[in-house]
Amino acid sequence: xxxxxxxxxxxxxxVMFVVALISFLxxxxxxxxxxQMVGIETTPEQREALRQSLGLNDPVLVQFFRYVxxxxxxxxxxxxxxxxxxxxxxxxxxxxxLELSFASAVFALALGIPMGVYTGLNRDSWLSKxxxxxxxxxxxxxxxxxxxxxxxxxxxxxxxxxSFGRGEVTQLGSFWDTGFxxxxxxxxxxxxxxxxxxxxxxxIMRLIRAEMLEVLRTDHIKFARARGLPNRSVYYIHALKxxxxxxxxxxxxxxxxxxxxxxxxxxxxxxxxMGILFLQAVQNVDIPIMAAxxxxxxxxxxxxxxxxxxxxxxxxxxxxxxxxxx
Amino acid sequence: MTDNTPxxxxxxxxxxxxxxxxxxxxxxxxxxxxxxxxxxxxxxxTLGLMLAALFxxxxxxxxxxxxxxxxxxxxxxxxxxxxxSDPRYLLGTDDQGRDLLSGILYGMRISLAVGFLSxxxxxxxxxxxxxxxxxxxxxxxxxxxxxxxxxLTFPAILLALLIDGIANGIFGNIDRETWAIWILTFSIGLSxxxxxxxxxxxxxxxxxxxxxxxxxxxxGIPAWIIMIRHVLPNVLGPVLVIATIxxxxxxxxxxxxxxxxxxxxxxxxxxxxxxxxxxxxxFSGEWWIxxxxxxxxxxxxxxxxxxxxxxxxALNPKLR
Numbered sequence: 332x333x334x335x336x337x338x339x340x341x342x343x344x345x346v347m348f349v350v351a352l353i354s355f356l357x358x359x360x361x362x363x364x365x366x367q368m369v370g371i372e373t374t375p376e377q378r379e380a381l382r383q384s385l386g387l388n389d390p391v392l393v394q395f396f397r398y399v400x401x402x403x404x405x406x407x408x409x410x411x412x413x414x415x416x417x418x419x420x421x422x423x424x425x426x427x428x429l430e431l432s433f434a435s436a437v438f439a440l441a442l443g444i445p446m447g448v449y450t451g452l453n454r455d456s457w458l459s460k461x462x463x464x465x466x467x468x469x470x471x472x473x474x475x476x477x478x479x480x481x482x483x484x485x486x487x488x489x490x491x492x493x494s495f496g497r498g499e500v501t502q503l504g505s506f507w508d509t510g511f512x513x514x515x516x517x518x519x520x521x522x523x524x525x526x527x528x529x530x531x532x533x534x535i536m537r538l539i540r541a542e543m544l545e546v547l548r549t550d551h552i553k554f555a556r557a558r559g560l561p562n563r564s565v566y567y568i569h570a571l572k573x574x575x576x577x578x579x580x581x582x583x584x585x586x587x588x589x590x591x592x593x594x595x596x597x598x599x600x601x602x603x604x605m606g607i608l609f610l611q612a613v614q615n616v617d618i619p620i621m622a623a624x625x626x627x628x629x630x631x632x633x634x635x636x637x638x639x640x641x642x643x644x645x646x647x648x649x650x651x652x653x654x655x656x657x
Numbered sequence: 658m659t660d661n662t663p664x665x666x667x668x669x670x671x672x673x674x675x676x677x678x679x680x681x682x683x684x685x686x687x688x689x690x691x692x693x694x695x696x697x698x699x700x701x702x703t704l705g706l707m708l709a710a711l712f713x714x715x716x717x718x719x720x721x722x723x724x725x726x727x728x729x730x731x732x733x734x735x736x737x738x739x740x741x742s743d744p745r746y747l748l749g750t751d752d753q754g755r756d757l758l759s760g761i762l763y764g765m766r767i768s769l770a771v772g773f774l775s776x777x778x779x780x781x782x783x784x785x786x787x788x789x790x791x792x793x794x795x796x797x798x799x800x801x802x803x804x805x806x807x808x809l810t811f812p813a814i815l816l817a818l819l820i821d822g823i824a825n826g827i828f829g830n831i832d833r834e835t836w837a838i839w840i841l842t843f844s845i846g847l848s849x850x851x852x853x854x855x856x857x858x859x860x861x862x863x864x865x866x867x868x869x870x871x872x873x874x875x876x877g878i879p880a881w882i883i884m885i886r887h888v889l890p891n892v893l894g895p896v897l898v899i900a901t902i903x904x905x906x907x908x909x910x911x912x913x914x915x916x917x918x919x920x921x922x923x924x925x926x927x928x929x930x931x932x933x934x935x936x937x938x939x940f941s942g943e944w945w946i947x948x949x950x951x952x953x954x955x956x957x958x959x960x961x962x963x964x965x966x967x968x969x970x971a972l973n974p975k976l977r
Binding site for chain 2: 346357470476480483610616628633
């Protein structure tokens with residue numbers, strides 16, 4: 332097991348190295364950093380001086396090393412559009428994205444698990460069939476269109492919930508501003524969180540349903556019934572527990588795509604998070620922000636994958652010997 | 658897909674093709690298709706939408722790109738059945754007075770074109786790399802599969818966004834209008850190749866050790882011909898399923914990127930672009946500009962998804 336984990340960590344480091352290399356090449360060679368920083372009236376001598384002081388004349392390997400060292404200390408250079416350090420820009424918007432992702436993950440789990448158990452237990456009830464067909468429609472609707480439909484229904488027509496922004500936020504310490512402590516903040520997060528979590532919810536529901544159908548056929552469930560245990564404890568303790576391994580894996584991996592899909596949801600709801608920042612960077616070819624975002628998301632994904640891999644081995648004892656040897 | 662029968666002369670060939678048709682008419686595939694009403698409906702819808710998009714210049718009542726046909730005075734007319742509607746515009750008009758139905762038909766054309774092209778690109782790239790990976794093996798295999806694994810860590814939409822952004826950074830100076838669609842196709846295709854490569858590699862590993870491949874190798878046929886002529890036809894079955902499901906995904910991805918404003922330029926509006934334009938008018942009550950293109954997109958994707966689901970079940974011998 333130790334060998335397996337250390338191999339995984341080595342693999343994660345390789346991935347991070349490759350992403351850092353791509354990110355550096357982008358940062359250094361797509362667009363000229365000097366051109367982006369100075370005006371038209373700057374003389375060639377001044378440009379050369381700036382080039383020298385930025386270290387752009389050093390060997391590429393030295394520059395790469397410096398870039399990686401900077402990135403480890405959250406120094407990603409200055410944004411071309413905003414003329415501010417990229418780390419500050421991202422840091423200021425990180426809480427909004429993380430709160431949105433967290434809220435939508437909670438929504439997806441809180442609804443997806445019970446719906447999955449229900450549809451697994453009552454295969455032929457009309458409610459199960461409805462859940463399943465609605466989920467198929469849900470998968471076919473693009474995230475941004477679901478958001479638009481929600482805004483049209485709940486903000487424009489019914490006027491129940493706000494359609495943009497975070498509402499009132501409270502400052503917690505110097506790094507974090509939260510929307511969870513005010514009523515307007517909580518109202519503002521409902522629509523974006525549901526929009527973002529809907530796809531994950533249907534995924535979890537279908538997964539749990541499939542797993543439940545399989546687990547219910549196994550011997551230990553039959554035995555639990557034979558012992559005369561009440562249905563509820565058979566279903567929720569003996570059966571649900573055994574469906575958890577794939578659910579944890581998928582949920583973990585989905586956390587990554589929640590962060591990616593947050594770009595879309597943030598755009599629809601004008602949610603002031605990292606996603607909008609990244610999108611503006613893509614539109615305006617603001618390479619330092621793109622490079623930093625690439626590194627940051629890669630880091631988050633690699634860490635999540637690593638944790639999921641390790642959890643897998645910890646939770647399922649059968650995998651320990653097999654994978655350890657492989 | 659292929660039959661390994663030896664080459665036949667003319668009359669025998671027509672005999673064989675007739676029996677192939679007869680075989681198809683009697684096959685499980687056709688039977689399972691006709692017995693599922695939802696699938697037949699999905700197939701009719703898909704075919705209908707594709708034909709309507711293909712023949713948009715003939716079918717559509719107006720040409721939204723022809724400035725002579727649009728008038729700003731006709732802007733934001735509601736669809737038929739509402740107050741102030743105009744019988745000429747079945748689904749109403751957008752902010753510039755363009756007929757929405759025509760806009761949707763022309764937009765679907767671009768969405769489908771980008772969808773098909775990027776699926777074709779992803780499939781060719783993925784199949785080639787998968788074939789090479791499985792057939793050659795060794796270090797080549799390890800490198801290709803490692804890249805695939807790393808890429809699989811990232812969601813396709815994020816990759817497509819990134820590639821699009823980088824491509825625009827590199828080709829910043831060229832004419833955006835003409836190239837945007839190709840850059841978009843390239844970025845979507847490049848973010849979807851992994852699935853094909855992994856599937857094809859898996860089947861190639863199995864086929865490679867079968868006798869017909871060994872026989873071909875023994876008589877000295879070059880490796881690349883064996884790969885293309887002998888292995889490829891036998892690994893294509895699952896690829897068809899992936900391609901169908903990917904078509905739906907590619908259409909969604911294109912729409913999403915265009916909605917985010919990084920996809921096709923607004924002079925050639927796809928469904929996603931139309932929705933983005935309509936989104937600005939949602940609050941002033943002109944809901945149809947965003948909702949109708951969105952519904953068209955949803956119906957198209959749902960129909961393709963249903964077809965893909967059916968194809969997956971029908972081609973999977975385990976479920977029979």
